[in-house]
Amino acid sequence: MILSVKKYINAYTDSSPLVIFRIGFGLMMLFSIVRFWSKGWIEKIYIEPSFHFTYYGFEWVKPLGDKIYILFILCAISSALIAIGLKYKLAIITFFLSFTYIELLEKTIYLNHYYFICVLSFLLIFLPLNSSFSIDNLINNKKSNSVPRWTIDSIKLMLGIVYIYAGLAKINSDWLLQALPLKIWLPSKYDLPIIGETLMQENWVHFAMSWGGMLYDLLIPFLLLYKRTRTFAFLLVVFFHVFTRVLFPIGVFPYIMIISALIFFDAKFHKKIINILKKIINPISKRLSQINIQNVKFYSNKKIIWVLAIFFILQLTIPLRHLSYNGNIMWHEQGYRFSWRVMLMEKIGYTTFKILDNDKNQFFYVQNEEFLTSYQEKQMSFQPDFILEYAHFLGKHFKSKGFENIEVFAESYVSLNGRRSQMYIDPEINLLNIKDSFKNKYWILPLK
Numbered sequence: 001m002i003l004s005v006k007k008y009i010n011a012y013t014d015s016s017p018l019v020i021f022r023i024g025f026g027l028m029m030l031f032s033i034v035r036f037w038s039k040g041w042i043e044k045i046y047i048e049p050s051f052h053f054t055y056y057g058f059e060w061v062k063p064l065g066d067k068i069y070i071l072f073i074l075c076a077i078s079s080a081l082i083a084i085g086l087k088y089k090l091a092i093i094t095f096f097l098s099f100t101y102i103e104l105l106e107k108t109i110y111l112n113h114y115y116f117i118c119v120l121s122f123l124l125i126f127l128p129l130n131s132s133f134s135i136d137n138l139i140n141n142k143k144s145n146s147v148p149r150w151t152i153d154s155i156k157l158m159l160g161i162v163y164i165y166a167g168l169a170k171i172n173s174d175w176l177l178q179a180l181p182l183k184i185w186l187p188s189k190y191d192l193p194i195i196g197e198t199l200m201q202e203n204w205v206h207f208a209m210s211w212g213g214m215l216y217d218l219l220i221p222f223l224l225l226y227k228r229t230r231t232f233a234f235l236l237v238v239f240f241h242v243f244t245r246v247l248f249p250i251g252v253f254p255y256i257m258i259i260s261a262l263i264f265f266d267a268k269f270h271k272k273i274i275n276i277l278k279k280i281i282n283p284i285s286k287r288l289s290q291i292n293i294q295n296v297k298f299y300s301n302k303k304i305i306w307v308l309a310i311f312f313i314l315q316l317t318i319p320l321r322h323l324s325y326n327g328n329i330m331w332h333e334q335g336y337r338f339s340w341r342v343m344l345m346e347k348i349g350y351t352t353f354k355i356l357d358n359d360k361n362q363f364f365y366v367q368n369e370e371f372l373t374s375y376q377e378k379q380m381s382f383q384p385d386f387i388l389e390y391a392h393f394l395g396k397h398f399k400s401k402g403f404e405n406i407e408v409f410a411e412s413y414v415s416l417n418g419r420r421s422q423m424y425i426d427p428e429i430n431l432l433n434i435k436d437s438f439k440n441k442y443w444i445l446p447l448k
Contacts, residue, residue, distance in 0.1 A: 008149065013146065013147065013149045013267065014145065014146060015128070015132045015145055017152050017270045018147060018151060019085075020262055020263075020270045021259075022134075023083050024262065026081075026084070027079075028256050028259055029075070030079035032252045035252065037072060045109055046063065049372070049376060051371050051372065051393055052106050053106060053107040053386055053389055054104070068105075071102055072098075075095060075098045075099050075102070078092070079091075086135040092125050092129075096121040096122050096125060099117060100118045108380075113250070113256060115337075116162060116253075116256070122311070126307060126308055127154065128151060138293070144296055144298040148298065155260070156224075157312060161312075162340050163220055166217040167215075167216070168218070169339065169340065169344060170214035170344065172330075172344070174330070179203070179209075180417040182206045182209055184346050184418055186201075186205065186206055187200060223236070230265065234262075237261045241257050242254060248343070319339035320339075321335040327446055329341075330344060331414075331444075332447075333383060333385075334440070334441060345416060345417055346418065347415070348414070348415050349421075350413050350414075351411070351412035351413075352410070353366040353408055353410055353411075355394065356406060356409065357406055371397070372390075381412070382424070384443075385436060387412060388434055391408045407432060408431045410431060412425040416447065422447075426445055
């Protein structure tokens, strides 16, 4: 077995798939950042709110005010540099740090594809995506037309983890036996041409899409790996993600997954794309072709292999942490994030906070809109860690106003996937006495 592992690590293949992946990733990130900026979301999400929800363990990540635009500029520039392969190592590290910092600033906008970009960009730091067809080749007068096979397979593995865990998460009674939450969402798409008033209203369609989505996620990595089914699988990827984009406002995630799926094709396919790109930049490529670039061999770095081994062990285990908690994960949400649970629930809530002033033996209720934007309040109302963090914020706020001996209680009602609304947080527990941790959140009432 050890010999097989060594043989695999020392196996080489054409670098063309990494080239196309680099260009596609860089351009998609640049488009995503420009799109985010153009819609005014930077100001709305990162500047306007007076309070920001943070991730456990990352409370030290502080808002930057108007300086947040500098991070977005860094993201945009580094994305462009990644695409053209200029100062690639510096560019990908800059992108990872700036993009991840932005995402850590506000928990209310957590999306699986933002997390995917963070972990993927970290992975790309250790891969030679600028080995060929890059500006770095011209500067260094070196290129590598062959790279270790594991450098390409590591991207495939990351994509496989995303899809398979997303499929496993769909194996639950709500999704398969009740077609929820699709049964709630799809009928509202009556305005879609042709299918809106017909197919989207049919019960069998809701079930077909639920089961189809589960099977798609579980099978698509293997269909992409197998050469005979690869073309069909890629067409399926395009159809699935474009159709999903039509149905739901999920940003650029479908296009990122489509571009990423190209990594499964062999070098011949990617070389054809490179030849097309060469024709597009023909005036430049003619001059570049006259420059004699030395072809060197890229060697595997044992330290990098160990780093990536630890990285993938974490990627395989982090989505399983919910097994440490009892109850319905969609209800208590302990271990829900960072586990590739995509669009599994329709959850709405209404949460108010009662401040008890023990010195005066009086209480009053908080007007959430005084501290939160409407979107922040919506997200806070049904997510327990949000409720706890906001309760502690309120405690600090009112203590700064002269209220010394106070307690904070939540009166929260939540509905999951169309169920009747029920009390969510134990109303008798002073949330100021609770510290966030990985321990079981006993103050969340069980789902009936």
